[in-house]
Amino acid sequence: MSSPEHPSSSHHSLAFRVMRLCRPSFQVEDAILRLDPFDLFAGEDLFDDPSVSPHLLDRATTAPSREGGGAGGGEFSYRGRFQLQDPIDAMALPGFLMLPQSFGAIYLGETFCSYISVNNRSNFEARDVVIKAEIQTERQKIVLLDTSKSPVESIRSGGRYDFIVEHDVKELGPHTLVCTALYNDGDSERKYLPQFFKFVVANPLSVRTKVRSVKQRQQESQSDCVNDRPCDLTRSLMDSELTKSFLCILFNHVLLCNFPHSPTLFFQEKTFLEACIENHTKSNLYMDQVEFEPAQCWTATVLKADIHSSEVNSRVREIFKQPLLIQSGGGIHNFLYLLKQNADESGQVMVDGSNVLGKLQITWRTNLGESGRLQTQQILGSATAQKEIDIQLLDIPSMIILETPFSVCLRLRNRTERRMGPFEVHVSEDDSTEEKVVMVNGLKKQNLQQLDAHSFADFEVNMIAVRLGVHKISGITLLDVQTNNLLDTLPDLEVFVSSQ
Structure with missing residues (x-):
């Protein structure tokens, strides 16, 4: 039962009683003396009552010796109650279920269900009773019940009118259940009774997300595989903020899918989303569903650890799925998703300067099956500015031989609604004093013609490497010929670079 806040109601015939309807909980005995079934029928003053039959007294005095409670026969004593009569007694669960004695903890995403009773405690009949129940929050007011169009005809003396209300909790913070009654009392006086029941809604879990974009070298025929030279990807992942527990999954998915060397490769950017869910409640949460709903231009794939060979194609495993449990009081679980842009989307969807990736749908159940559901806000990727003209790496040889010319294929794309150009592409020198190892083989500047709206042009830059090892190709810039402005x-x- 809740403790209502209301003005003095001594002059009112009616009164509200509110009880929260939720699943009962197991009653755990903390006391040393456990409950004996005989205690339900007899109290501690059993032997002082002259009306008690001798047969009942004999039953009370022989029960401890029969159960091995430690007391001698014919002696009624509690001294053996702390001893375990059965191994299951060590759980301290007597088998009773306990209904909530107050509103208790109410969490976001749950369904608040309450049993409300309007009692007539006067000696007169209450007539034409208009009952109204509503939930008030800091932002809104939600009507749960309103009988103004069909009032309760009468509530007799000592009688009551009961009803049940439900509300899907979608806001955090203080909530107030307001119950009001407008009625005619015994003197035919119209009276108004308000009562208020307050409770606070807490957050059952927290969701922390991390987003990382990784560029991969891929074949056109195998878009999910990468080249066997993981230098860029390895360094990018090690610098990222993804937790170590997911690096193995990332490398299994990204690095172990190799294919033979091919002269025709292209670069594709993949996005990894890690979601960490932490349980803030006092009970375990059994996750029914944790699903990522991608935005319109994205597709999502959940990445999981390798499955044991005995579990592959197991029909029993499909029927009896192991529940995903997040323990109470700070238990966590991590989820990893691979996001890809759809093939028909050439650009990125921008919202307030950021990429909208999607949102998470989370549903769970508590120990006795009560359900809850939450939806996160839109998850945003890294903020990137949309360029009018950009230059992209399209193709590079998978093997570069020392002092052998090779071509780097680039693509110039116009993302505007108008005609742009002409352009100039050149390779600038580094400001550092180090000698450049990979350099242009030929002219350092190229002139490109104008581009129509939403069109692109491919071109090549001839280069040569003069030293073995891992080196950088840098300094390829794009200029506007008319304004001499740096575009990209x-x-x-x-x-x-290898020797052969």
Whole structure:
């Protein structure tokens, strides 16, 4: 039962009684003396009552000796109650279920269900009773019950009118259940009774997300595989904020899918989303579903650890799935998703300067099956500015031989609604004093013609490497010929130069 807040109601005939309807909980005995079934029928003053039959007294005095409680026969004593009569007694669960004695902890995403009773405690009949129940929060007011169009005809003396209300909790913070009654009392006086029942809604779990974008070298025929030179990807992942527990999954998915060397490769950017869910409640949460709903231009795939060979194609495993449990009081579980942009989307969807990736749908159940559901806000990727003109790496040889010319294929794309150009592409020198190892083989500048709206043009830059090892291709920039403004710069690319 809750403790209502209301003005003095001594002059009112009616009164509200509210009880929260939820699943009962197991009653755990903390006391040393456990409950004996005989205690339900007899109290501690059993022997002082002259009306008690001798047969009942004999039953009370012989029960401890029969159960091996430690007391001698014919002696009624509690001294053996602390001893275990059965191994299951060590759980301290007597088998009773306990209904909530107050509103208790109410969490976001649950369904608040309450049993409300309007009692007539006067000696007169209450007539034309208009009952109203509503939930008030800091933002809104939600009507749960309103009988103004069909009032309760009468509530007799000592009688009551009962009803049940439900509300899906979607806001955090203080809530107030307001119950009001407008009625005619015995003197035919119209009276108004308000009562208030307050409770606070807490957050059952927290969701922390991390987003990381990784560029991969791929074949056109195998878009999910990468080249066997993981220099860029390895370094990018080690610098990321993804937890170590997911690095193995990432490398299994990204690095172990190799294919033979091919002269035709392209670069594709993949996005990894890690979601960490932490349980803030006092009970275990059994996750029914943790699903990522991607935005319109994205597709999502959940990444999991390798499954044991005995569990593959196991029909029993499909029927009896192991529940995903997040323990109470700070238990956590991590989920990892691979996000890809759809093939028909050439650009990125931007919202307030950030990429909208999608949102998480989370449903769970507590120990006795009560369900809850939450939906996160839109998860945003890294903020990137949309460029009008950009230059992209399209193709590079998988093997670069020392002092042998090779071509880097680039793509110039116009993302605007108008015609742009002409352009100039050149390779600038680094400001550092180090000697450049990978350099242009030929002219350092190229002139490109104008581009129509939403069109692109492919071109090549001839280069040569003069030293073995891992080196960078850098300094490829794009300029506007008319204004001489810098439009874009190709990010540095690491390549491996071999002797053969």
